[in-house]
Structure formats: structure tokens, C-alpha cells
Amino acid sequence: xxxxxNDPGLNLYLRVYNYYKDLICSGKMxxxxxxxxxxxxxxxxxxxxxxxxxAYMLLAAEGYILSRPQSGYYVTEILNSGLREAWKPxxxxxxxxxxxxxxxxxxxxxxxxxxxxxRRYIKSSLRQDxxxxxxxxxxxxxxLREAICSYLGRHRGVVCTPEHIVVGAGVQSLLxxxxxxxxxxxxxxxxxxxxxQGRTIFEDFEFRTEGMRSAREAGGxxxxxxxxxxxxxxxxxxxxxxITERMDLLKEAFEKDIxxxxxxxxxxxxxxxxxxxxxxxxxxxxxxxxxGTFSRLLLxxxxxxxxxxxxxxxxxxxxxxxxxxxxxxxxxxxxLCQFIRDGHLESQIRKARKLYTAKAKKLCEDIGRIFGDxxxxxxxxxxxxxxxxxxxxxxxxxIARKAAHAGIAVRAVVPEEGKGGESMNPRILLSCxxxxxxxxxxxLTELYxxxxx
Amino acid sequence: xxxxxNDPGLNLYLRVYNYYKDLICSGKMxxxxxxxxxxxxxxxxxxxxxxxxxAYMLLAAEGYILSRPQSGYYVTEILNSGLREAWKPxxxxxxxxxxxxxxxxxxxxxxxxxxxxxRRYIKSSLRQDxxxxxxxxxxxxxxLREAICSYLGRHRGVVCTPEHIVVGAGVQSLLxxxxxxxxxxxxxxxxxxxxxQGRTIFEDFEFRTEGMRSAREAGGxxxxxxxxxxxxxxxxxxxxxxITERMDLLKEAFEKDIxxxxxxxxxxxxxxxxxxxxxxxxxxxxxxxxxGTFSRLLLxxxxxxxxxxxxxxxxxxxxxxxxxxxxxxxxxxxxLCQFIRDGHLESQIRKARKLYTAKAKKLCEDIGRIFGDxxxxxxxxxxxxxxxxxxxxxxxxxIARKAAHAGIAVRAVVPEEGKGGESMNPRILLSCxxxxxxxxxxxLTELYxxxxx
Numbered sequence: 070x071x072x073x074x075n076d077p078g079l080n081l082y083l084r085v086y087n088y089y090k091d092l093i094c095s096g097k098m099x100x101x102x103x104x105x106x107x108x109x110x111x112x113x114x115x116x117x118x119x120x121x122x123x124a125y126m127l128l129a130a131e132g133y134i135l136s137r138p139q140s141g142y143y144v145t146e147i148l149n150s151g152l153r154e155a156w157k158p159x160x161x162x163x164x165x166x167x168x169x170x171x172x173x174x175x176x177x178x179x180x181x182x183x184x185x186x187x188r189r190y191i192k193s194s195l196r197q198d199x200x201x202x203x204x205x206x207x208x209x210x211x212x213l214r215e216a217i218c219s220y221l222g223r224h225r226g227v228v229c230t231p232e233h234i235v236v237g238a239g240v241q242s243l244l245x246x247x248x249x250x251x252x253x254x255x256x257x258x259x260x261x262x263x264x265x266q267g268r269t270i271f272e273d274f275e276f277r278t279e280g281m282r283s284a285r286e287a288g289g290x291x292x293x294x295x296x297x298x299x300x301x302x303x304x305x306x307x308x309x310x311x312i313t314e315r316m317d318l319l320k321e322a323f324e325k326d327i328x329x330x331x332x333x334x335x336x337x338x339x340x341x342x343x344x345x346x347x348x349x350x351x352x353x354x355x356x357x358x359x360x361g362t363f364s365r366l367l368l369x370x371x372x373x374x375x376x377x378x379x380x381x382x383x384x385x386x387x388x389x390x391x392x393x394x395x396x397x398x399x400x401x402x403x404x405l406c407q408f409i410r411d412g413h414l415e416s417q418i419r420k421a422r423k424l425y426t427a428k429a430k431k432l433c434e435d436i437g438r439i440f441g442d443x444x445x446x447x448x449x450x451x452x453x454x455x456x457x458x459x460x461x462x463x464x465x466x467x468i469a470r471k472a473a474h475a476g477i478a479v480r481a482v483v484p485e486e487g488k489g490g491e492s493m494n495p496r497i498l499l500s501c502x503x504x505x506x507x508x509x510x511x512x513l514t515e516l517y518x519x520x521x522x
Numbered sequence: 523x524x525x526x527x528n529d530p531g532l533n534l535y536l537r538v539y540n541y542y543k544d545l546i547c548s549g550k551m552x553x554x555x556x557x558x559x560x561x562x563x564x565x566x567x568x569x570x571x572x573x574x575x576x577a578y579m580l581l582a583a584e585g586y587i588l589s590r591p592q593s594g595y596y597v598t599e600i601l602n603s604g605l606r607e608a609w610k611p612x613x614x615x616x617x618x619x620x621x622x623x624x625x626x627x628x629x630x631x632x633x634x635x636x637x638x639x640x641r642r643y644i645k646s647s648l649r650q651d652x653x654x655x656x657x658x659x660x661x662x663x664x665x666l667r668e669a670i671c672s673y674l675g676r677h678r679g680v681v682c683t684p685e686h687i688v689v690g691a692g693v694q695s696l697l698x699x700x701x702x703x704x705x706x707x708x709x710x711x712x713x714x715x716x717x718x719q720g721r722t723i724f725e726d727f728e729f730r731t732e733g734m735r736s737a738r739e740a741g742g743x744x745x746x747x748x749x750x751x752x753x754x755x756x757x758x759x760x761x762x763x764x765i766t767e768r769m770d771l772l773k774e775a776f777e778k779d780i781x782x783x784x785x786x787x788x789x790x791x792x793x794x795x796x797x798x799x800x801x802x803x804x805x806x807x808x809x810x811x812x813x814g815t816f817s818r819l820l821l822x823x824x825x826x827x828x829x830x831x832x833x834x835x836x837x838x839x840x841x842x843x844x845x846x847x848x849x850x851x852x853x854x855x856x857x858l859c860q861f862i863r864d865g866h867l868e869s870q871i872r873k874a875r876k877l878y879t880a881k882a883k884k885l886c887e888d889i890g891r892i893f894g895d896x897x898x899x900x901x902x903x904x905x906x907x908x909x910x911x912x913x914x915x916x917x918x919x920x921i922a923r924k925a926a927h928a929g930i931a932v933r934a935v936v937p938e939e940g941k942g943g944e945s946m947n948p949r950i951l952l953s954c955x956x957x958x959x960x961x962x963x964x965x966l967t968e969l970y971x972x973x974x975x
Contacts, residue, residue, distance in 0.1 A: 370852030396691035399823030
């Protein structure tokens with residue numbers, strides 16, 4: 070037995086362990102071979118029995134050897150069969166045809182974002198060495214919360230102070246903090262189409278969740294429940310909740326002690342320059358949790374969202390906040406804060422809105438031209454979406470499938486997603502965000518052929 | 523009534539709303555004043571009654587006016603009293619004396635991190651425009667997971683493939699995904715001192731949680747439960763769980779179907795260059811969830827952690843993963859991946875370990891010199907901690923309080939945090955991470971005076 074007992078770098082038991090492990094892995098000790106007994110091995114190596122026993126336990130724990138009572142330790146076969154098998158990749162790679170034109174993407178247009186500008190802000194943030202050496206504020210950097218607060222007041226009529234704002238890496242991270250605070254409410258209603266990822270978190274916390282098409286459905290939400298909605302995106306093509314509907318909902322919420330969660334997703338990309346006031350603002354800041362995100366506005370890869378807590382939830386949050394670490398990158402928080410202060414967020418929104426409006430209009434026109442009377446395109450209220458009604462016997466899912474087969478991704482709109490009195494024709498939804506206008510003609514012609522060809 | 527109805531930028535109801543809001547806020551309409559009736563106002567302005575009603579509802583919702591049934595709308599007083607009051611900052615700023623020497627900080631030493639190097643990697647990551655335009659992989663960028671996998675295999679003996687790794691913005695973000703997957707287990711045991719933030723998440727998911735001082739306490743954890751521990755930091759001063767203890771725990775876990783959560787916090791900063799093998803590795807990857815973080819290793823402000831799921835949890839995770847968005851910054855993920863590939867993580871660990879070892883040794887010596895026989899300092903096993911036994915009648919909490927008063931933060935070690943057979947003297951814990959060695963003399967002298975002066 071060659072065992073370098075003088076190697077100073079390793080514990081004794083690890084040396085014994087390594088010795089046998091190598092023998093087994095190299096095949097020099099075949100499955101079924103019996104190892105020397107602990108007593109014998111300890112004697113041979115002049116080590117304590119405990120040392121050898123520890124090494125054997127280690128080998129057994131890792132599946133290299135097996136202890137047979139009253140008999141001894143044997144080299145196993147499992148390493149080459151069962152155990153290793155379990156560690157193989159699951160092979161869950163999606164095959165299918167490659168998508169060349171993605172009209173279903175939630176990514177953003179390359180031209181909507183000024184990379185050079187953002188890089189400058191990140192660079193300057195990374196120069197603040199001292200600040201980066203410490204953990205951030207659990208609630209989010211104070212000065213970023215101030216910048217968000219003043220932005221929200223100006224643009225969304227949100228009533229708040231920086232104390233009410235909590236920053237996090239995405240809306241889900243914020244719901245993880247919010248849900249335990251409001252778990253007494255038990256029931257949560259999600260207005261369609263809602264935000265599947267949001268609903269997941271409520272289900273994780275064992276809320277009873279239910280989808281809903283409108284506040285007027287079947288008596289509305291229960292007393293004391295939670296209502297989660299995206300008032301700037303009430304349908305998949307982005308219809309906005311009307312002010313009177315908002316007031317009705319707030320009235321009902323007040324009477325029935327319902328907590329509203331207003332996910333103001335996509336509120337920035339309306340065609341019309343005057344977005345409807347936020348529910349939070351309409352309610353004077355009470356009874357509403359306001360959620361917003363910068364991922365869509367800047368870059369999806371920047372994970373930064375925020376929530377505005379109503380005053381009645383603040384004491385609970387303050388008590389709990391020290392147990393939650395901040396999730397959002399401090400570097401990016403510092404950069405974003407300066408970016409907002411310098412007015413770039415506003416210009417970024419204007420730029421993106423203009424770009425998407427032009428792209429969506431052109432997409433609408435091109436569909437009209439290429440599909441002729443076989444399609445009726447509508448400009449969606451959400452700035453970058455086009456809803457197209459297709460004159461065919463196919464269902465919308467069949468269209469999406471055929472398109473995907475031809476390498477074009479479109480989103481099928483199922484009848485349940487529409488409002489009352491739908492047309493009989495199938496509808497698909499196209500986002501203009503990632504396909505360049507120079508590719509419209511080719512992509513739409515191929516889409517046409519995949520449906521009618 | 524002067525109302526610019528030709529202003530094209532606003533909805534009609536918003537103009538009516540703004541008009542009254544300004545009158546009220548400026549004090550031109552005093553509390554108690556009655557507004558014209560909806561009918562009358564609509565007639566005067568030649569607007570529809572709905573428009574005026576909407577404006578009034580808005581004003582009422584925001585608390586500017588109040589509707590008295592059968593009477594009309596009146597300007598309220600609440601804006602200046604109750605409502606605005608609730609929005610005042612909570613005044614929860616911690617006063618107390620300013621800390622000048624922070625021996626209780628979990629931040630890192632400025633010299634432990636090569637800012638210039640990291641900046642280069644971030645810059646190069648930000649140049650990958652196309653990648654940053656899309657959302658990241660929910661599980662974390664594939665190539666980062668590959669880099670982590672090979673690092674873990676080399677340094678911690680962790681058995682895994684990139685498919686088993688999930689990246690997230692901090693350990694809490696990962697526990698948010700894990701908890702709902704294992705909620706059937708109901709009971710979770712936390713070995714002291716544990717990780718309070720981790721326990722919070724389990725409590726949020728309504729696990730029954732319990733602290734524990736060792737696996738041998740009162741029959742150990744229940745069958746089918748969860749055991750959360752930090753084996754590289756079993757006491758506050760960083761004792762490492764011994765290999766035989768590890769084997770005992772694994773044996774018990776296997777027999778009683780206990781899921782182990784191994785939070786390998788601080789495993790990199792041992793003095794001895796051979797860290798004990800991870801529980802995950804010892805168990806051959808089964809029955810153990812391994813958690814690790816880069817925040818402590820690189821910068822606390824970089825929010826990047828990972829978990830290694832055992833094969834038995836993979837199918838559940840795969841089914842659920844699409845409902846969770848990635849929380850960690852994609853830019854930082856891409857940067858870290860290249861940083862690890864280029865070998866900088868290893869050199870960073872060596873550098874930090876060397877620095878902290880030297881600093882902690884000096885701190886130990888200086889305490890001995892300045893406190894004389896009134897203190898017995900011990901080098902903690904966690905690379906940057908010094909445990910000092912103080913010969914005084916005060917309790918450890920009293921020492922910490924007096925020190926804080928003098929502007930020095932130290933951590934009190936309460937008797938429950940020690941192991942059996944403690945000394946009668948109070949103990950405090952000092953981290954050398956953020957105080958420069960050039961300040962030791964002054965800081966320790968002041969600490970001495972605050973206790974004995």
C-alpha cells in the first residue's frame with residue numbers, strides 16, 4: 070500500500086480516502102472486491118482506527134463502497150450505473166424549428182436603448198468604491214427611492230414619500246416581501262390577462278387565487294380579499310382601464326376592505342400622451358400597493374422594480390424589513406438614480422414610445438398590404454402591439470403553430486382573452502419590438518404563406 | 523370659472539379636477555365650502571354630467587372634497603390634517619452615537635477587492651448589447667452555471683452538473699424558490715447561530731421552525747423535516763463542523779429522510795488550506811441542497827448566489843422554473859462568468875484570505891498588548907474574527923453598549939451562543955474586515971477605556 074503519509078497538505082483520513090477512491094475509479098479495484106477490515110488497514114498504515122473508519126464512512130457515503138454487516142466493505146457498482154445516471158442532463162432542450170422572426174418576444178428593440186449612455190452611468194457608479202464595499206439598504210438605496218418618488222409623482226400621480234418605496238430585483242422579489250405581510254387576506258383575484266409570474270408567488274404562499282374578467286363578474290371580489298390588476302394592460306393587446314371603471318373599483322374596494330395591487334406594467338407606452346391616473350393616486354395612496362418596473366423601460370436584463378406601500382402597511386414592513394436583504398444590484402441602483410436625476414428616464418420613454426409607435430403603425434400597414442382582405446389589423450393600445458383578425462377557418466392556435474413551423478413566432482389570442490361580443494375570426498397578436506422594419510415584408514409574406522399557402 | 527377647455531393635453535375631466543384641486547390647495551376654497559352641484563357645473567361649462575361627475579369622484583377619492591348625501595360636495599379639512607399626516611416620514615432614523623470603528627461589520631476590506639479588474643469585466647459585459655436586450659435564463663446564464671459547477675467540483679467537492687445549479691440575487695431569493703418545492707416537510711431546524719434571514723423565509727412560508735445547538739440535541743430533527751446549517755460557521759466565531767459530525771448527520775438524515783440545506787457561508791476564509799469536504803459532496807449529491815454566495819467573496823453589493831439542487835428535486839424545479847424570473851443582474855452574471863473562467867475567483871480568495879489572516883493576527887496581538895491580563899483573545903476559525911474574553915463584572919451586552927457609546931461597534935457573544943463548558947467571563951467578537959490596522963491602537967485603547975475607564 071503506497072500512501073504518502075508525509076504529504077502535509079491533507080488530513081490523514083482524506084489521504085486514505087483518496088487512495089481508495091483512485092483505486093476504485095481507475096478500475097484497479099473492481100466492483101465486488103473486499104477492502105481490508107478497518108482494524109487490519111489501521112495496523113498496516115499505523116493509523117488510528119478512527120482515521121480509517123472516517124475514510125471508509127466517506128467512501129461509503131459517496132457510494133464507492135458498501136458495508137455488508139458481519140462481512141466487511143465492498144466496492145460497489147452503483148457509481149457507474151445508478152448514481153451517475155441521475156446526474157445526467159435532463160435533455161429538456163426544446164427542439165422545434167428555429168424562430169427567425171419573433172413577433173411574440175417581450176424583449177426590446179436595440180434602437181430603443183442608448184447603450185453608450187448607460188455604460189457611462191455604470192462606469193461612474195463603479196467608481197464609488199467605498200459605497201460598493203457595503204451591503205445596500207434593505208429597502209433600496211435612499212437616493213434612488215427619492216428619484217423614483219419624484220418621477221412617480223410627476224408622471225403617474227402616485228402619492229408617496231421615499232419611505233413608502235421598496236426596491237427589488239423584479240416584481241416577484243417584491244411580492245415575496247409583500248405576501249407574508251398580507252396573508253390574512255387569504256383570497257387573491259387576478260384580472261385577466263394578469264401576470265402569471267405574479268400569481269405564482271401568491272400561490273406559493275397558499276393564497277386561494279382566482280382569475281377574473283372584470284370587477285363586475287359574479288359580485289366582484291370577496292370582502293377583505295386582494296385584487297391584483299394591470300390597469301394599463303387590461304387585455305393582451307393592452308386596453309387601458311377607464312377612469313370610471315377605476316373609480317368603481319376603488320369604491321368597491323373601500324367598502325369591502327379589498328387591498329388593490331396595481332401593477333402599472335406598460336403604462337409608459339401608450340400612444341396618447343396622457344395616461345390615465347394611477348389607481349394609487351386616485352385612492353390618495355390608501356388601500357393600494359403600486360408596483361412598477363424599469364426592466365421593460367430600460368433593458369430586460371436590468372432587474373429593478375419597486376413597490377409603493379400604503380401607509381397602513383408601513384409599520385408592518387418596518388418591523389420586518391431588517392430580515393430581508395436587498396436583491397437588486399447596488400451598482401445598477403446607483404447608476405439608475407443618477408440616470409433619472411439627469412432626466413434620461415423621461416427622454417428614454419419618449420424615445421422608445423416614438424420608435425414603437427412608428428414601428429407598430431408600419432406593421433399595421435404592411436399587414437394590410439400583404440394580407441389584403443384576409444386580415445384586419447388593429448393598432449393595440451399598448452404602444453408596440455398589433456392585433457390582427459385573420460379570415461380563415463383555422464383557430465388562432467393553429468395559425469400560431471403553422472407560423473412557428475415556418476420560423477415565425479406570433480401569439481394566439483384565444484376567445485377567452487377578448488371582451489364580450491367577439492368576432493368569429495381567429496386573432497393573433499404581433500409585437501413589433503424585436504423585428505426590424507426592414508424584415509417586415511419578408512416575415513409577413515412568409516406568415517401569409519404559412520397560413521394560406 | 524376660468525377653465526381652459528382648449529388645452530389639448532388633458533382629458534376634460536382632468537381639467538375640471540385640476541381646476542378645483544388648485545383652488546382648494548391654494549386656500550382659495552376654504553374647508554366647508556360647497557361646490558356647485560354636478561348638474562349646475564356641467565351646464566356652466568357645457569360639459570357632460572359624466573365628465574363633471576368623474577372629476578368630482580376623483581377629488582373625493584383623493585380626499586379634497588366630501589360628498590354629503592342629499593346635500594352636495596364640500597371641501598374637506600382632512601388634507602391638511604389626517605391624510606397628509608400619514609405620509610410623513612416615520613422618523614425611524616437611528617440616532618445614537620456615530621460609529622467610528624466598526625468591528626461588527628459584515629462589509630469587506632477595501633484592499634480585498636480589485637476594483638479595476640472588476641470594472642474591466644463589467645465593461646466588457648456591457649459591450650454584449652444583443653445579449654442584454656433579452657431577459658436572462660430563469661435559472662441563470664448557462665455559461666455562468668458551467669463556471670460555478672467546475673469551481674464547486676474543484677474546491678468544495680460538490681457533485682453536480684450545470685442543470686442542478688440555480689442562480690439568484692442572494693440566498694433569500696433562492697429560498698423563495700426552494701421553500702414552496704419542499705413545503706410538505708413542514709418542520710425546519712436551524713443550527714445556531716444560523717442565518718436569521720434564511721429562517722425568516724421559512725417562517726414566511728409557514729414552516730414550523732426551531733433553533734438547535736447540535737444534531738444530538740433531544741433526539742435530533744424529526745423524520746421528514748428540513749435541517750438548515752452553515753457547517754463552515756457552526757458558532758458565531760466560525761467553528762467548522764467536524765468530518766465525523768458531518769458523517770453522523772448525513773447518516774441520520776438518510777435514515778430519517780431529512781433534507782439538509784447546507785449553507786456553505788464563509789467556507790472560503792479558513793486559515794487552514796484544506797476546508798472540510800462539503801456535506802453535499804459527502805452525500806454524493808443526494809438529500810442535500812447546497813447554497814453558496816459570491817457577495818462575501820467579491821463585494822457585498824454584488825447580489826449573486828446559487829443553489830445546487832439534488833437530483834430528486836430537479837423534476838419539480840423544471841416544472842416550476844418557467845414561472846420564476848431571474849433576479850440577478852445579467853450584466854453581472856456575464857462579468858462574473860468570465861472572471862471565474864480567467865481564474866480570478868481563486869486568486870481573489872487567496873488574496874482575501876491572506877489579507878484577513880494577517881489583519882486578524884495583528885488584532886489578536888494588539889488586544890493582548892493593550893488589554894494586558896484583562897482580556898484573552900482567540901483567533902476565530904473564520905478567517906477574519908477574533909473572540910475576546912474580557913475580565914470584568916459586566917455582561918457582554920453591557921460591554922457592547924458601552925463600546926457603542928464610545929463610537930466602537932463590537933458584537934456581544936451571549937452564553938447561549940457558546941458550546942458547553944463556557945468560561946464565566948463575558949465574550950465579545952471583533953471582525954477585522956473594515957477597520958484598517960493603522961487604527962487598531964487607537965480603537966482598542968478607546969474600547970479599553972469604555973470598559974474599564
